[in-house]
Amino acid sequence: MDEVYRYIDEHADSFIEDLVRLVRQPSVSAKGEGMEDCAKLVEEMMLKVGLNARILRGERGNPVVYGEVKSEKTTKTLLFYNHYDVQPPEPLEEWKYDPFSGKVADGKVYGRGAVDNKGNLVSRLKAIQAYMETAGSVPVNIKFVVEGEEEIGSPNLEPIIKKHRRLFSADAALWEFGGTDRHGRPHLYLGLKGVLSVELRAKCALKDVHSANAPLIPNAAWRLVWALSTLKDKNEKILIEGFYDGVQPPSDEEIGCLKNIPFEEKELKEELGLKQFLRGLSGFEALKALLFQPTCTINGLLSGYTGKGSKTVLPREAMAKLDFRLVPNQKPNEILRKLKRHLEVQGFSDIEIVQYGSTEPVKTPVSDPFVGLVAKTAEKVYGNKAVIYPLSAGSGPMHLFRNLLGFPVVSAGCGHPESNTHAPNENLRIESFIKGVKFIAALIDDFAKW
Amino acid sequence: MDEVYRYIDEHADSFIEDLVRLVRQPSVSAKGEGMEDCAKLVEEMMLKVGLNARILRGERGNPVVYGEVKSEKTTKTLLFYNHYDVQPPEPLEEWKYDPFSGKVADGKVYGRGAVDNKGNLVSRLKAIQAYMETAGSVPVNIKFVVEGEEEIGSPNLEPIIKKHRRLFSADAALWEFGGTDRHGRPHLYLGLKGVLSVELRAKCALKDVHSANAPLIPNAAWRLVWALSTLKDKNEKILIEGFYDGVQPPSDEEIGCLKNIPFEEKELKEELGLKQFLRGLSGFEALKALLFQPTCTINGLLSGYTGKGSKTVLPREAMAKLDFRLVPNQKPNEILRKLKRHLEVQGFSDIEIVQYGSTEPVKTPVSDPFVGLVAKTAEKVYGNKAVIYPLSAGSGPMHLFRNLLGFPVVSAGCGHPESNTHAPNENLRIESFIKGVKFIAALIDDFAKW
Numbered sequence: 001m002d003e004v005y006r007y008i009d010e011h012a013d014s015f016i017e018d019l020v021r022l023v024r025q026p027s028v029s030a031k032g033e034g035m036e037d038c039a040k041l042v043e044e045m046m047l048k049v050g051l052n053a054r055i056l057r058g059e060r061g062n063p064v065v066y067g068e069v070k071s072e073k074t075t076k077t078l079l080f081y082n083h084y085d086v087q088p089p090e091p092l093e094e095w096k097y098d099p100f101s102g103k104v105a106d107g108k109v110y111g112r113g114a115v116d117n118k119g120n121l122v123s124r125l126k127a128i129q130a131y132m133e134t135a136g137s138v139p140v141n142i143k144f145v146v147e148g149e150e151e152i153g154s155p156n157l158e159p160i161i162k163k164h165r166r167l168f169s170a171d172a173a174l175w176e177f178g179g180t181d182r183h184g185r186p187h188l189y190l191g192l193k194g195v196l197s198v199e200l201r202a203k204c205a206l207k208d209v210h211s212a213n214a215p216l217i218p219n220a221a222w223r224l225v226w227a228l229s230t231l232k233d234k235n236e237k238i239l240i241e242g243f244y245d246g247v248q249p250p251s252d253e254e255i256g257c258l259k260n261i262p263f264e265e266k267e268l269k270e271e272l273g274l275k276q277f278l279r280g281l282s283g284f285e286a287l288k289a290l291l292f293q294p295t296c297t298i299n300g301l302l303s304g305y306t307g308k309g310s311k312t313v314l315p316r317e318a319m320a321k322l323d324f325r326l327v328p329n330q331k332p333n334e335i336l337r338k339l340k341r342h343l344e345v346q347g348f349s350d351i352e353i354v355q356y357g358s359t360e361p362v363k364t365p366v367s368d369p370f371v372g373l374v375a376k377t378a379e380k381v382y383g384n385k386a387v388i389y390p391l392s393a394g395s396g397p398m399h400l401f402r403n404l405l406g407f408p409v410v411s412a413g414c415g416h417p418e419s420n421t422h423a424p425n426e427n428l429r430i431e432s433f434i435k436g437v438k439f440i441a442a443l444i445d446d447f448a449k450w
Numbered sequence: 451m452d453e454v455y456r457y458i459d460e461h462a463d464s465f466i467e468d469l470v471r472l473v474r475q476p477s478v479s480a481k482g483e484g485m486e487d488c489a490k491l492v493e494e495m496m497l498k499v500g501l502n503a504r505i506l507r508g509e510r511g512n513p514v515v516y517g518e519v520k521s522e523k524t525t526k527t528l529l530f531y532n533h534y535d536v537q538p539p540e541p542l543e544e545w546k547y548d549p550f551s552g553k554v555a556d557g558k559v560y561g562r563g564a565v566d567n568k569g570n571l572v573s574r575l576k577a578i579q580a581y582m583e584t585a586g587s588v589p590v591n592i593k594f595v596v597e598g599e600e601e602i603g604s605p606n607l608e609p610i611i612k613k614h615r616r617l618f619s620a621d622a623a624l625w626e627f628g629g630t631d632r633h634g635r636p637h638l639y640l641g642l643k644g645v646l647s648v649e650l651r652a653k654c655a656l657k658d659v660h661s662a663n664a665p666l667i668p669n670a671a672w673r674l675v676w677a678l679s680t681l682k683d684k685n686e687k688i689l690i691e692g693f694y695d696g697v698q699p700p701s702d703e704e705i706g707c708l709k710n711i712p713f714e715e716k717e718l719k720e721e722l723g724l725k726q727f728l729r730g731l732s733g734f735e736a737l738k739a740l741l742f743q744p745t746c747t748i749n750g751l752l753s754g755y756t757g758k759g760s761k762t763v764l765p766r767e768a769m770a771k772l773d774f775r776l777v778p779n780q781k782p783n784e785i786l787r788k789l790k791r792h793l794e795v796q797g798f799s800d801i802e803i804v805q806y807g808s809t810e811p812v813k814t815p816v817s818d819p820f821v822g823l824v825a826k827t828a829e830k831v832y833g834n835k836a837v838i839y840p841l842s843a844g845s846g847p848m849h850l851f852r853n854l855l856g857f858p859v860v861s862a863g864c865g866h867p868e869s870n871t872h873a874p875n876e877n878l879r880i881e882s883f884i885k886g887v888k889f890i891a892a893l894i895d896d897f898a899k900w
Contacts, residue, residue, distance in 0.1 A: 197760035206723035212843035214745035221748035229679030295664035298671035304750035310647035310806035393662035
């Protein structure tokens with residue numbers, strides 16, 4: 001591996017140039033901005049590295065870029081899941097540099113997508129390049145699936161995966177994100193919570209009326225508030241019948257992992273100005289809740305007059321946006337059905353439910369040998385024992401790979417706690433990036449020997 | 451009175467011209483648009499009629515125009531309360547004519563304020579003019595108080611009234627609004643509900659966070675929904691301790707009035723697309739609730755993400771605008787105190803209460819002789835028995851006159867159910883306007899003989 005590492009160090013500048021080039025290509029899926037151009041650029045970068053690359057299209061949605069390189073020695077296959085789309089860069093006024101400038105400063109590459117997920121994608125492509133340029137070939141089959149809708153909930157990925165089951169088959173996969181903490185410890189994630197996003201809409205009279213009519217005319221805002229108040233109580237208990245069915249407490253193995261996670265509770269509270277967390281949770285119990293507790297969150301509320309001062313209006317419509325974060329074995333479709341039933345039973349069958357995205361919860365067992373392999377490689381490269389999250393509090397389409405295609409999936413990457421993922425001044429430390437390239441190269445090597 | 455009526459008919463065109471002139475002067479108090487100019491125009495019109503007129507100013511707010519003319523024969527005084535400010539004309543695209551054009555068409559004067567309250571104001575001034583021009587003088591003392599902030603809750607009127615108690619003293623007052631129904635029956639109003647407008651604000655973390663943090667971070671939207679749900683139950687019962695203290699059921703006299711009110715229930719339901727009113731109320735019970743039931747109405751809700759689709763945000767703040775309509779003897783200040791106490795007791799002392807306007811409920815008894823006088827005059831002029839509302843479902847600063855100054859107050863005017871008050875295409879039927887001038891002239895005459 002020394003030769004591979006040397007190649008990586010010698011070519012660091014050109015690797016950074018390629019990352020900057022990719023960051024400079026806007027690809028905001030929420031706005032449909034630059035998606036085709038970015039997919040083509042990813043394809044071009046794959047070809048340049050020496051992968052066979054092509055663009056896959058579904059009936060709708062942004063293209064998926066597929067790339068592969070076969071090993072002559074083995075049928076063993078490692079798949080990388082990444083995405084080329086990014087979050088909207090707003091609020092623009094809070095950026096030090098243009099979010100699509102790829103500005104290099106203070107040993108960092110700045111820009112929307114610098115870490116999530118262009119940095120991770122390029123670190124993986126460059127690891128393959130380094131391996132192929134030094135060893136002449138890859139020691140295992142490599143596949144890349146790079147989608148363009150992760151930041152909007154991957155609404156069109158499932159049919160593509162179902163259609164290309166054989167193309168996407170692998171023995172294991174590395175998921176898109178991860179990184180080290182401030183102490184240089186690599187953090188690995190073995191799963192994701194699921195999510196169900198909905199909008200509840202109350203509609204009453206045909207038009208807004210003067211609030212003097214309140215004794216007679218139904219008020220959409222009240223209908224909505226009453227309906228919402230039946231969903232969750234003040235102690236955060238979700239009141240939908242059967243909501244917690246099948247939810248399992250963390251296993252002993254998972255509790256073991258939780259105990260090794262350095263949870264920066266004090267810092268988080270200070271950042272958010274909180275005296276305490278919900279239900280007074282703290283330490284291990286707080287972390288356990290964060291990862292293993294399903295939730296029901298109001299994301300937004302809107303009804304009637306919301307301007308300055310007062311207006312004596314009785315609103316005809318009201319809406320709430322909600323997301324439910326789900327843990328294994330909750331299914332978004334079943335939760336949606338239970339929510340509908342709940343509203344009916346509670347006397348709110350007048351409230352319309354609009355479904356937005358959903359993903360299923362998913363995890364790879366702590367005991368899966370692939371987890372051990374990734375952790376060992378990470379420890380070797382980073383010089384610190386890996387921190388293992390049996391689940392992440394976030395969500396994504398991992399279940400389509402783990403559950404449909406059936407292989408173990410672990411998430412690891414080149415991020416840093418100060419990378420400002422999804423926030424203004426997103427950046428990737430060049431040091432973390434280069435270390436990340438080495439980690440991926442080492443992982444390929446270890447995977448081949450495994 | 452025949453000579454007065456003849457003068458009115460002969461001068462109808464010039465009366466309409468004056469009304470058009472006043473309508474053409476914008477005076478939107480919500481936007482502070484044209485207020486000084488409109489006050490000056492009202493003063494000028496008073497002077498032209500032969501009143502002593504002057505502009506009164508408080509420490510803040512739009513000026514009040516005061517006008518008076520003394521009778522040589524009596525100390526008896528009739529006061530008129532009107533306002534020269536109007537509602538914002540929006541939505542502009544729904545107007546047939548420019549809202550400040552004063553366009554005359556189809557036997558109507560169109561424009562914002564045509565009926566509320568410029569039409570009523572001009573009808574009263576012109577009645578004085580007709581009386582003075584024909585009889586040489588008025589048979590009773592006449593006073594006008596014309597404010598410029600009624601449409602924004604009269605926030606600055608109380609100190610002006612307290613300061614000018616003697617100037618505003620009278621034996622009775624005619625309030626700003628009223629009119630006939632589609633069958634030509636004059637409708638009189640003896641009181642108003644009070645109102646308390648507030649905004650509830652929930653604030654939790656210092657910034658919005660990713661909804662993945664929901665197991666730990668308090669959510670302002672949930673805090674607000676839970677707090678609101680403690681205020682009123684699904685059966686419209688307000689749950690604030692002591693909210694209904696002092697509320698009295700309508701008296702036998704008032705019930706007698708209610709039974710004579712032609713309540714157009716079917717038309718209202720059809721207009722709003724409702725199968726039924728709240729709590730299945732109908733007929734007499736619905737009307738009784740409309741006038742005598744205090745209410746708690748959500749006017750607006752806002753929190754977090756309210757755009758298209760979904761966003762996984764956990765909002766740091768949330769707000770609800772509410773109004774409470776109050777009936778005699780509820781006091782806005784006491785209700786505010788009870789609301790505050792309620793939130794504390796229910797565990798929501800973190801929720802901030804911002805107070806906007808408030809007015810007290812007020813009524814003149816059905817048995818007051820002035821009510822009988824106005825009803826008798828109305829019957830004589832309109833040829834139909836007056837419909838008497840012991841209370842109106844709306845609100846306004848009537849209590850400052852009735853309760854502070856102590857005289858009986860009745861509301862009657864020249865409006866029509868199709869006048870579109872507060873709505874696009876507001877208009878005043880010229881026929882109603884001229885009849886309204888005659889009604890006021892007759893009322894002055896009857897008041898003098900009383």
